[in-house]
Amino acid sequence: MAPALPPLPTIEWDKLGLAVTDSVNGHVECTYSTTTSTWSPPTFVTDPYLRIHGLSPALNYGMQAFEGLKALRLASSSASSGGGGDTISIFRPHLHCTRLAHSATVASMPPVPEPLFLEALSLAVRGNAEYVGPSTSDAILYIRPLLFGSGPQLALEPPSQFTFAVYVQPATTYHGLQPLPCVVVEDFDRAATRGTGSAKIGGNYAPVMRWSRRAKAQGYYMTLHLDSATQSEIDEFSTSGFIGVKKIEADTPANGQAAMATPTAVNGEAKENPKLNATLLIPSSPNILHSVTSDSVVHLAQHKLHLPIARRPVPFSELASLSEVLAVGTAASVLPIASVSRLSTDEKYVFVGADGKAGEVGVELAALLKAYMRGEVEDEFGWRYEVGFLDPEEDSATQRAKGNGLQLVTAGGEGTLSTSELKLVTSPL
Numbered sequence: 001m002a003p004a005l006p007p008l009p010t011i012e013w014d015k016l017g018l019a020v021t022d023s024v025n026g027h028v029e030c031t032y033s034t035t036t037s038t039w040s041p042p043t044f045v046t047d048p049y050l051r052i053h054g055l056s057p058a059l060n061y062g063m064q065a066f067e068g069l070k071a072l073r074l075a076s077s078s079a080s081s082g083g084g085g086d087t088i089s090i091f092r093p094h095l096h097c098t099r100l101a102h103s104a105t106v107a108s109m110p111p112v113p114e115p116l117f118l119e120a121l122s123l124a125v126r127g128n129a130e131y132v133g134p135s136t137s138d139a140i141l142y143i144r145p146l147l148f149g150s151g152p153q154l155a156l157e158p159p160s161q162f163t164f165a166v167y168v169q170p171a172t173t174y175h176g177l178q179p180l181p182c183v184v185v186e187d188f189d190r191a192a193t194r195g196t197g198s199a200k201i202g203g204n205y206a207p208v209m210r211w212s213r214r215a216k217a218q219g220y221y222m223t224l225h226l227d228s229a230t231q232s233e234i235d236e237f238s239t240s241g242f243i244g245v246k247k248i249e250a251d252t253p254a255n256g257q258a259a260m261a262t263p264t265a266v267n268g269e270a271k272e273n274p275k276l277n278a279t280l281l282i283p284s285s286p287n288i289l290h291s292v293t294s295d296s297v298v299h300l301a302q303h304k305l306h307l308p309i310a311r312r313p314v315p316f317s318e319l320a321s322l323s324e325v326l327a328v329g330t331a332a333s334v335l336p337i338a339s340v341s342r343l344s345t346d347e348k349y350v351f352v353g354a355d356g357k358a359g360e361v362g363v364e365l366a367a368l369l370k371a372y373m374r375g376e377v378e379d380e381f382g383w384r385y386e387v388g389f390l391d392p393e394e395d396s397a398t399q400r401a402k403g404n405g406l407q408l409v410t411a412g413g414e415g416t417l418s419t420s421e422l423k424l425v426t427s428p429l
């Protein structure tokens, strides 16, 4: 196996944001034929545009699903190269594949088989390796797999063809840990009871945009959704999962639930750091997306910090007893929430001190997660999927990328790349 190409020297890796630049070498495409029930092998296409029938159910009926995950250059391979190490890994692709299969089923589409999913993602990353930033930066390669009904079909029946495409974009993770104010969306429900909220499908996102834009105009950079049936329980943020941090009071538990959630097998480490003596609350609503980041954070909290986890309905009123609230997702990582406001009732819950700084549980979990993603610690949970590189002469993706001749766009150049971190937090998934 050959080493991965180093990061391009012409990009300001810490200032990328998540603006689409079209500077990368290309994307990967493959198609599924409904008549033969087979997938074509993935190919690398040096063009960001797709050919799609105007009467496809993707365009007409919202028959599509997507994923969002990331590839990173590992620190362990960068020790002597200033962050330009030659090993690139994709973070937890198997779980993202499982979620895409769920979303595909919800939108009446065939799932993408896992071997094909992994091969297509590897090909997309391999063909764009120089866009994976240095391990010493906060840069990632954001991967956007996309599945949609691409053949013509006006009836409410499956089309003759589905397309699976994998796009990538160099981006910067928001690691600012600057807590953000949040508002509850009260005039619109993102997910109906027994609806499609658990799927990453386009129809769940476009209708939210006008509400998140309105919130932003009012100074709220995050939007929170409550359950549609009763408006009394917390579902999740518009593009990230919800984690509540509830301090465990040593002598007088706040209520029965906190007492029940007290750890049974704390091995002493949590006690050495009594400040982290807290329970993580994860909403168990059936109408939320299964966040891979939340899964990772919960795993780390349990196995590394020995914190108890409570997965159950979280009443909105319980915000009053939380010490920290975190928004978790691939692009935002672990983002502390400064406050949650509900305008109709004049309620406002604040989760930062007078200094406006993030709480320590969130800071600790963000640092831990980053260490596992960047390869600063051993991959004991099997989360890092290493992308294999062929010698350039053998690798069609590298060959085609080289022959592509697209102009490279550098950060800060023509103002094509966003330097606004807030923009990153509120736009990506």
Ligand SMILES: *Cc1c(COP(=O)(O)O)cnc(C)c1O
Pocket: 068, 200, 236, 237, 238, 239, 240, 241, 289, 290, 291, 292, 293, 294, 328, 329, 330, 331, 429
């Ligand atoms: C993508 C997304 C998340 C975060 O999922 P990750 O797997 O952690 O990236 C959470 N909620 C919603 C609504 C999302 O679209």
